[in-house]
Amino acid sequence: MTSPRFYSTNHETDPVDLAHALLQGQAGDRGLFMPDRFPPLGPREPAQWAEWSYARIAAAVLSRFTEGMLTPERLAALCEDAYDYEVPLEQVSGRQYLMRLDQGPTASFKDFAARMMARWMGALMQGQDGELVILTATSGDTGSAVAHAYHGLARTHVVVLFPIAEVSTRQRQQMTTIGGNVTTIGIEGKFDDCQAMVKRAFADPALAGIRLTSANSINIGRLLPQSVYYVYAYAKLARAEAGEPIIFSVPSGNFGDMMGAVFAWRMGLPVRQLVVATNANDEVPIFLLTGKYEKIVPSRVCISNAMNVGHPSNLARLVDVYGGWMDETGRMRTPPDMQRLRHDLYAVSISDDETRATIKDAHTRFGTVLEPHGAVGWAGLQRYLAEHPEDNETLMVSVETAHPAKFPEEIQAAIGLDPPPPPSLQGLEGRPEHYPVMSTQYEPFRDWLKNDEWRRASSE
Numbered sequence: 001m002t003s004p005r006f007y008s009t010n011h012e013t014d015p016v017d018l019a020h021a022l023l024q025g026q027a028g029d030r031g032l033f034m035p036d037r038f039p040p041l042g043p044r045e046p047a048q049w050a051e052w053s054y055a056r057i058a059a060a061v062l063s064r065f066t067e068g069m070l071t072p073e074r075l076a077a078l079c080e081d082a083y084d085y086e087v088p089l090e091q092v093s094g095r096q097y098l099m100r101l102d103q104g105p106t107a108s109f110k111d112f113a114a115r116m117m118a119r120w121m122g123a124l125m126q127g128q129d130g131e132l133v134i135l136t137a138t139s140g141d142t143g144s145a146v147a148h149a150y151h152g153l154a155r156t157h158v159v160v161l162f163p164i165a166e167v168s169t170r171q172r173q174q175m176t177t178i179g180g181n182v183t184t185i186g187i188e189g190k191f192d193d194c195q196a197m198v199k200r201a202f203a204d205p206a207l208a209g210i211r212l213t214s215a216n217s218i219n220i221g222r223l224l225p226q227s228v229y230y231v232y233a234y235a236k237l238a239r240a241e242a243g244e245p246i247i248f249s250v251p252s253g254n255f256g257d258m259m260g261a262v263f264a265w266r267m268g269l270p271v272r273q274l275v276v277a278t279n280a281n282d283e284v285p286i287f288l289l290t291g292k293y294e295k296i297v298p299s300r301v302c303i304s305n306a307m308n309v310g311h312p313s314n315l316a317r318l319v320d321v322y323g324g325w326m327d328e329t330g331r332m333r334t335p336p337d338m339q340r341l342r343h344d345l346y347a348v349s350i351s352d353d354e355t356r357a358t359i360k361d362a363h364t365r366f367g368t369v370l371e372p373h374g375a376v377g378w379a380g381l382q383r384y385l386a387e388h389p390e391d392n393e394t395l396m397v398s399v400e401t402a403h404p405a406k407f408p409e410e411i412q413a414a415i416g417l418d419p420p421p422p423p424s425l426q427g428l429e430g431r432p433e434h435y436p437v438m439s440t441q442y443e444p445f446r447d448w449l450k451n452d453e454w455r456r457a458s459s460e
């Protein structure tokens with residue numbers, strides 16, 4: 001079977017192969033790339049994978065998409081190299097588990113996709129001329145994961161925009177202390193401003209001389225690797241040969257993580273229900289409830305800061321999977337099948353108070369340490385269970401997306417405990433930080449890009 005091709009959600013450009021989709025980031029018509037089919041998992045595959053390593057499962061899942069771009073051997077080697085850390089599945093209570101995606105080098109789940117995508121792009125840039133500029137907006141964790149994943153990679157330069165007042169000190173230090181081919185810019189605005197500047201740059205003919213691509217989750221390269229851990233959790237925990245169903249709860253902001261679960265589901269994983277938990281940025285839960293979509297501008301500031309998103313960039317993909325069309329401005333041109341969407345997804349918004357109470361409760365009752373994002377997911381799952389007691393014995397996996405030590409103030413306040421930082425977060429304080437500061441005005445940023453100032457910044 002040949003690999004899928006990738007069409008644009010706006011349907012105004014021709015489908016491309018994965019290599020083009022990766023290097024382009026966004027389709028020429030400003031739509032998002034989607035696979036034209038989901039290569040199915042074999043009926044017995046997850047059952048056969050129960051003893052496999054994460055890297056081996058990743059290669060087995062992703063090879064269905066990378067055929068023609070990488071040999072299976074090359075892909076397997078890249079997976080071994082990218083996934084050299086643990087993926088703990090922690091039993092919390094009965095059939096309820098927590099999947100900790102926080103053991104990578106920057107201690108958030110974003111390492112999973114950033115590390116794979118960087119290796120894919122590195123392989124594609126080998127033997128090509130010129131330099132690829134990876135432009136990325138971050139609400140906290142994308143920036144460091146992407147910067148870390150591409151650091152030192154030949155023929156690439158990373159430019160990260162972050163909202164100065166909305167990221168934690170540790171998150172900032174993780175990006176601004178790297179240097180080399182990584183340039184970080186502090187923006188005096190919100191995450192949505194950073195995202196808007198990046199999107200404008202992609203569409204700007206004045207920047208045609210620079211080979212720009214995105215490492216935000218608008219890039220399909222960020223989504224494919226995020227389907228793997230759902231398959232992994234299922235292979236490890238489920239009675240797979242009996243086709244046991246599973247429920248996932250995913251704390252969501254831009255809905256890239258959650259789209260990974262949708263992809264795995266479409267590939268044939270027997271998912272019963274997807275719990276999608278947001279913080280007070282509840283535009284998606286309200287959309288599912290009312291059928292009306294309205295962005296939240298400005299986005300609301302919550303303690304789960306990586307989910308402070310008022311207009312999720314992957315919503316267009318979700319709408320597409322369910323037969324609708326949302327354009328790049330967020331306008332719903334064709335509504336999706338709302339009935340099926342409501343059937344498949346249980347969307348819920350969790351307040352900061354409830355998030356804090358959940359951190360406390362999970363610690364008191366189970367000795368589990370959650371951070372604010374994972375707590376939103378866990379609280380979402382508990383809400384679902386309260387409404388669906390019949391699912392009490394169903395296998396459930398809630399996703400913990402960051403390491404608690406990234407949010408020491410919140411954890412300290414909730415449970416009086418200082419989670420010890422993993423080695424990757426240690427020693428950041430002593431390192432010098434470098435980052436220019438810019439306003440949310442687009443033109444100075446464009447000129448900065450156009451005049452290759454990022455290249456000068458890197459040689460300092």
Ligand SMILES: *Cc1c(COP(=O)(O)O)cnc(C)c1O
Nearest residue numbers: 141253254255256257306401402
């Ligand atoms: C980015 C991020 C999220 C949200 O993921 P999306 O794919 O944007 O929905 C949740 N938790 C943490 C810790 C993150 O860094």
